[in-house]
């Protein structure tokens with residue numbers, strides 16, 4: 219007999235990871251997704267050891283290996299002459315140090331892998347959440363077709379524009395002034411970037427570009443930021459203009475210019491974030507992933523944090539006494555808030571330092587970047603074990 223019934227709004231990485239972790243713990247969980255079909259966007263995502271160790275534990279070790287790329291290093295370079303600012307070793311040194319790999323993957327592959335862990339019939343499509351109500355005995359997810367789902371706990375995994383978050387905070391997403399063009403290029407169209415598998419970043423005045431291989435190396439995924447005061451579109455399907463992108467990167471190192479020119483289509487995405495909130499739950503309602511702590515993607519940790527949230531929340535619920543769900547939610551918040559708040563702040567900070575105009579501040583950044591090469595600086599981020607945090611005292 220399941221002890222608890224959980225209803226989740228949103229089948230993104232957070233919602234699917236939670237459903238997978240809860241199913242593994244024997245907790246009944248149904249996911250309600252607004253989209254009519256599950257089709258993750260054509261883009262890549264970097265998965266650091268803090269998330270891959272959790273994905274391994276929930277049963278995806280072999281599956282991940284079948285499509286992931288394990289880059290050899292992250293290289294940060296200057297925008298114009300391509301000179302090296304920093305090389306962070308990944309590959310074997312990273313695996314040895316943190317006990318788990320650093321992977322770059324296609325989002326659709328990760329999505330399908332998570333979905334494969336969820337029992338059939340537990341993800342409901344075309345189910346848009348329009349509100350949440352609760353009383354002492356139950357929480358209710360209201361869907362746009364007028365129906366209601368009743369559960370012991372409602373979890374908002376409904377992304378940055380979360381409807382469920384409205385139960386916790388009245389805030390709104392804030393536009394960062396930056397947009398990002400994303401594209402996938404067949405590997406053979408960028409021969410200059412093949413050879414060693416790398417995550418490559420080029421930093422320049424007001425913008426930066428990142429690229430890495432995905433789909434077992436068959437494609438190169440890239441993201442290139444462009445500041446824009448007037449762009450508000452926030453959808454993966456919003457088409458970007460390849461010519462505009464190429465013009466924005468004119469004069470950059472040929473490696474970058476050739477990469478963006480090799481894209482046939484690109485999506486354009488307005489980057490938003492929100493201030494941290496001081497609680498993650500209210501009664502029988504809680505939030506995870508971007509619904510809880512959206513962050514600018516300048517540390518490549520949003521999805522990683524969503525996976526950490528899912529594993530911790532599932533562990534707290536699995537350990538809870540049947541009549542003490544509120545203690546489980548308090549524990550989830552105590553473990554997660556300090557860490558996600560720190561990462562949100564750091565991601566916002568990177569937005570400034572990545573985009574410095576050439577000059578004194580940029581030279582100081584480059585000197586300190588060169589001096590901080592190596593994995594030591596990543597111990598707090600990659601070395602963190604959210605599963606362990608959930609079974610011991612808690613906060614990061």
Ligand SMILES: Cc1cc2nc3c(=O)[nH]c(=O)nc-3n(C[C@H](O)[C@H](O)[C@H](O)COP(=O)(O)OP(=O)(O)OC[C@H]3O[C@@H](n4cnc5c(N)ncnc54)[C@H](O)[C@@H]3O)c2cc1C
Nearest residue numbers: 228230231232252264347377507508515518519520521522
């Ligand atoms: C350009 C870019 C690059 C990034 N790169 C990385 C990276 O390399 N590594 C990393 O860790 N993170 C990265 N991130 C961040 C990462 O993509 C997000 O943090 C992560 O996808 C959040 O997952 P989520 O499931 O919380 O939210 P989402 O992915 O937004 O999923 C929310 C889901 O809920 C559904 N939904 C929304 N509203 C409702 C509703 N009312 N009812 C029902 N369903 C609803 C949506 O359709 C969607 O399926 C990047 C982000 C961007 C923008």
